[in-house]
Amino acid sequence: MSPPPPPSLTKPHPTSLSDLIFSAFSLFLFYSSTPNSNPNPKRRFFKFPIMPLTTTASNKISTTNHHHFATPQSLSDWLRPRLPSDSFAAWGTTPGTKNIHSLWLELADGETSLADSTPPVRTVEVVVVRVRDHKNRILIESHQQLSNGDVRNRSRPLSEKMKPGETVEAAVVRAVKEELGSILEKDEEFVRIVPDSYSSKVEERVSVSYPGLPACYILHTVDAFVDGLPEGEFCTQEQDEYQNLDEKERCELAVSCKKHFWKWVDSNAISS
Known part of the structure; x- marks a missing residue:
């Protein structure tokens, strides 16, 4: 369907320069405001490289309902009728598990969301950093020491829950700083992500930290080199990841990783 003809101009027979300018300007206004009748217009693309690595943490899957709980107790009251009683009772009491305060802190910080179902499904986006060295080795976290004294086996590469809207690159740098930063030089460019190493997948399993609570893990994995790491086995202390003082004070009972x-x-012994 062709666009309508332009409206008649106030000055139909321009003879001077000012008349010509007036006519041209009137036509420009008309055509710039006319909708494009072509259903498939050509688009212009800037020739900047777009890499999957710039993927950001989504606001969780569309079927997930976000709940805002004022206190850990309100979260506990909401969860209790939705989970098996024996599983819920194991939170924070069975070695290696976390408690209701820990989950509340994850929700408050936007790292976790819960679906309104029975049982609820916990959705978490995680960045996994396969730290490499010049000897073709991968850095593995063998175990953790929790704030309550429990030891939890890991046997996996460095990983960290992503913040809402956080890019993979930003999450990688933050994860390295929080988990390895206690032995690294400060104020240096010490993280180098390997080009084209990004991959992603979704895993569904029951949470180890919260027994009885199904979890959906959206995993963003990259390889990286980190300068300044020891050659042999070593231990690091967790850097404080929560900047909100109110959250710290309200979650002193949360079980967290300390070492x-x-x-x-x-690397040949590590399955991808």
Whole structure:
């Protein structure tokens, strides 16, 4: 369908320069405001490289309902009738598990969301950093020491829950600072992400930290080199990841990781 003809101009027979300018300006206004009748107009693309690595943490899956709980107790009251009683009772009491205060803090910080279902599904986006070295080895977290004194086995690369809207690159740098930063030089460019190493997948399983609570993990994985790490086994202390003082004060009872224990493993022995 062709666009309508332009409206008649106030000055139909321009003879001077000012008349010509007036006519041209009137036509410009008309055509710039006319909708494009072509259903498939050509688009212009800037020739900047777009890499999957710039993927940001989504606001969770569309079927997830976000709940805002004022206190850990309100979260506990909401969860209790939705989970098996024996599983819920194990939170924070079975070695290696976390408690209701820990989950509340994850929700308050936007790291976790819960679906309004029975049982609820906990959705978490995680960045996994396969730290490499020049000997073709991968850094593995062998175990953790929690704030309550429990030791939890890990046997996995460095990983960290992502914040809403956080890019993979930003999450990688933050994860390295929080989990390895206690032995690294400060104010240096010490993280180098390996080009084209990004991959992603979704895993669904029951949460180890919160027994009886199904979890959906959206995993963003990259390889990276980190300067300044020891050659052998070593231990790091968790850096404070919560900047909100109110959250710290309200979650003093939360079970958190205090120490990380690391070792290097031949990359050929690690399954992708």
